[in-house]
Amino acid sequence: MILHIDDKYDKNNIYVFYRDHYEVINKDAYRYSFNRGNELRKIWKRMEMVDLIKVPDGEFEKTLTPKTRFINDNRLYPEYRLSNLTSMSFDIETYNLEGFPDPDKDRIVSIAYVYEGNVEVIAEDDEQDTITSFLNAVRAYDPDIIVGYNLERFDLPYLANRAKKLGIDFNIARYGLPTRDPINIPGRIVFDVYRLAILLSRFGILDLDDFSLSHVYYKIFGEKKFEIDKDMIWHLWENDRDRLLEYNKGDAIATDRIYRRFLPLMLELSNLSRMYLQDLIRGYSSKIVDNLIVSEGYSKYIIPDIYQEHEEESYEGGYVKMPKPGLYENIAVLDFASMYPSIIIANNIDYYTHLGDKDFLSEPLGLIPTTLKRIVDERMKIKNLIKQQQDRSLEIKSQALKIIANSFYGYMAYRRSRFYLKEAAEKVTEIGRNIILQVIDMAQSAGMEVVYADTDSIFIIYSTKEKVLEFVDMVNSTFPTMKMEIEGFYKRGIFVSKRSDDTGAKKKYALIREDGNIKIRGFELVRRDWCELARELQEEVLTRILRDGDVEGAVKRVRETIETLKYGKVDPQKLVIYTKLSKDIDDYKNVMPELVAAKKLMALGWDKRRLSGAVIKYIISAGSGNIASRAEPVEIFIKNNLRYDPDYYIDHQILPAVLKIMSSLGYDEQRLKSNLKQNRLI
Template identity: 30%
Template sequence: MPFYRMKLVFWLLDINYEFADSEPEIRLWGISEEGRRVLVIHRGFYSYFYVVPKQDMVQETMEKIENMRGRLSQIVGTEIVERKYFGKPLKVIKVVCKDPAVLEDYAKKISKLEQVERCLEYDIRYSMKYMVDNEVSPCSWHELEVEEVKEGPNAQVDAVYLAKEVPRKVERESSPELRVLAFYPIYYSKRGSPKPERDPVIMIATLNSSGEAKIFVSNGDDSEVIRGFTEYVREYDPDVIVGFESNQKHLLYLKERSKTLGVDFSITRTGTEIHTSAYGHISITGRANVDLYDFVEDIAAIKLKTLENVAEYFGVERPRRIREYEIPSYWDDPSKRKELKEYAAECSRSIMGVASSILDFAIQLSELVGIPLDHVGTAAVGFKVEWYLIKEAHKRGELVPERVERPYRPYPGAIVLEPKPGRHEKIAVLDFKSMYPSIMIAYNVSPDTYVPPEEIKESEDYYIAPEVNHAFRKEPPGFYKEVLSELLKARNQIREKLKSLDPESPEYRALDARQKALKVIANASYGYSGWIGARWYIKPVAEATTAWGRATIRQTISIAKEMGLELIYGDTDSIFVKYEPDKVKSFLKSVGEKLRMEIKVDKVYERVIFTEAKKRYAGLLPD
């Protein structure tokens, strides 16, 4: 029963949806500005897809769809709306459905009508569509009017509310104080890799963000270990559970082991089971499961992604090394069991230490691209870019293309020069600032500005890519140009603001993490353009960008040679030259003036050793 109306300001941690009384309802899990854990239920949002009719068949298509509503009973509304598709205006039919699960099936049936060209946006998940449509972002603050509900769903929160309006974003730099729990389990197996149906969990070490450490140790029955850990999760009630390989291994192991033993392993805020969800992440409803392994996978400097190496890279406590096959010998020897417990505790401390370095970035990345915190790490970088583009497309009335399977069609990549093998002293690495995004902005390279050869008109003005001769309209600004310009502008503004802040302040940490997230998405946009799984994939966009990149590097090399700089190596968007400060300074200025792109000294090696192979070198920095 509703209680009373009030204004609620809360930070969105997790989102899911359920059916209640035959109606879908969005569930927003968050933390209020007073620090209370809350659940906001939003009813009345229905999902939809778009039908693109063939030319001049809008009304006829509308009538056909209306005639199908008797068979397609979940349709609750249709309307003709104006949208853009690859920049071209068109009229489409919006088909609204009560049950989001029917969208793909209904779109498939309607697409068979002879009047229909295609159906779009039937493959966007309900909770994501809710956030995109309403400009709701995970890991950010929102305000709305709510009614407190006395008898709500089963949820481990301080209050349950019914939304009376759409949440509105509130701009705040800092996140709330999150309750974080790090955990590390150890399994006992004398026969190869541990298997949950056979091998027990002998201990689980935990550490929370208040500094409280606990270790749940088996006394011959590992059901007590799992039960103790589960009860502790409920008692401490963390917002974020962090682990290392928790998605790939640990959470599923604990789930399967608990089933084998017949013990409860409900660590969600709803008392339900954990489950595998989008991009392979393990969902813990109402909490965020953050697997740190997902965030270090792309760090090239960490060759072998072990917890020990990751901890060392981030400068936090490195646990001693005990190999998996050695665990039984430590456990079976009473004199060594204490060392095994210390190892587990060290692992939990290492995980918490790495989390303190990664969580700020993960939170900012989640808010930027719109993917919830628990699976922004598991989503491939292409999906991160794509969700950012989907958000931006919606703001512009641009329809989201379907995801289709395509054969891989290679195209020439970036230039990688043959290195001068041997040892070299005082070598400067000169790096173009956001080279590929800058190229896409400078030449208006975008799926909606690309003009096929048969559509080129003498009356229009185009940028023509070198080598490949692909044409792109100079006006109006393309979708990619607008989006990338905003990303780079936002990053530059943040970097300027950082100069005036105390590096130890919470605001500095949040903004620094934000600018890093902006950089990741801006730089990944070029790779996205050439990814065959991309919704906005058009091969000439990737080919042209790479061609302009090669031309830029060639021109840069030519300028360097003209100025007498000794070139040692070149790779994609950077060149290595003998460091002569005055010459390098003049060179940077000349490149900026001639190529309209910013190039800077990234680092200066005291000495570098190059092999004859490309991308194989070792350098020594002054520090």
């Protein structure tokens, strides 16, 4: 089994890394050259649609890398098997008195790792012993995959820098090859779970606006991992080492759990897209589709070059019926399974079948429709198998196929795509709009109220589930090339208004299923610049309204929170605001609260260089001056027993957290601050 194919280890060769050996191939045999024998004539000969393609004068397939040519010429595609791979997840902790750790002077105090379920923490008094013991563990266990959270930008480079400073051989490569780059290790796959979280967010599998390990872990498992104040790691190392090591171990375990939860899916995506795992984790959904289409068309088509970026061209997207803001009961959400892929296949929409404007050949089937049809057909077969037998591996493969299929339209519309064609994307959305408008008319003719519709889905108010099932059957008989499915039945839902007016907002709603689970889209439930009190209140308000239909109770809870703030009865720890410095302190042109708080830390002796990129924790204190000037670092606020500014927290934290919800129910800022009561809306 090939683990990885690397073209960056040295500039002249391609390395094929197996578990127990490697092969070296000279890049020259696979470099682009226009004058390579009869290559142009051979490519023309194997074209399926010769008359429709214009070869660029003097150049073709120039942006296909030697690595891409080598893989496709030899059909060396990934064939990963979960049972054949071993992994080690790890996390490091560093001793730094303030700011962001500096590898030039801040030592590593502990390293926790998980190897196939076994957890170890190395924390020697001598840093050299700690690093050496960990590197020896990597060599001894010899994992195929090295795993960490943000390990490409922090853990591995930091570890390599500290090893170099201490005169330790950092080499953890296989085959006796040197480790030239800490994030590209010969014979091992480097798997960054931070990059995984970003990829899952782009796939729509995770809804994330905070990519910290603690938040990602909570979103996946619904559990809070063990936490400490990271600015106090040095203090814990000196005074409460067991607590620090528990935290270090917890981070390694959390990273390993996330990795293992999604590794089967990532392996399926690698195998299906023919993209090796390390490249997949470092890529984007567009790159995954590009890799698959190139491999499918490599032997038959002239592959277009990738341009830096095509000119920006606008076109009309999917149809959206905006909702009327408010609270609704008995909502059924219906959507078409793979609407856009079905449209692309049925209408043969493709780079190679394009005749001009929005016209496409009806046959033969183009490259993208052919590739997409294979993906969709395979998923349909697997879904039928799942109905006959419960098999987790089949469900994972079905999910991987769905991710790939649903990425094709976005790839065609992406201006840096090699197969970008505005007319193709425009044709897809035009057909999609016509279909969803017909479905809305059908629903209204059947006596159903359509609350909201967006691209390929509609939200309807239903009287009985039987009528919904009958309606779905009618839609599917009308559009036989695609399939409408019932996404779910919800007992209650709230649609919020836009910021600028009273009309409904796109993709901003919250629904509660019959089993009590809440589905949220577009709500900023967890924003780093909201304090804990604001986040907790928003969640409680939403739960009361959706679960109990108790609008009056939600209003009462908001007013109670406002009163508690006014009288100074809130624990200051619930008012801490976390804001990351996005640039160097000297580069800020505007005076921001986090900047003021950072400068106050500098006055206490914190190194300015170490504050760049750090998360600043502060509380807005009472007093004169603008808001920014009253941003106090938590340490100063607590030490000096300062008072918080209740008006700031009411107007800039509490009310913004709930107004988006409450304004949809007829409550504005003044009504929430007053003692007026509104009758129950349901």
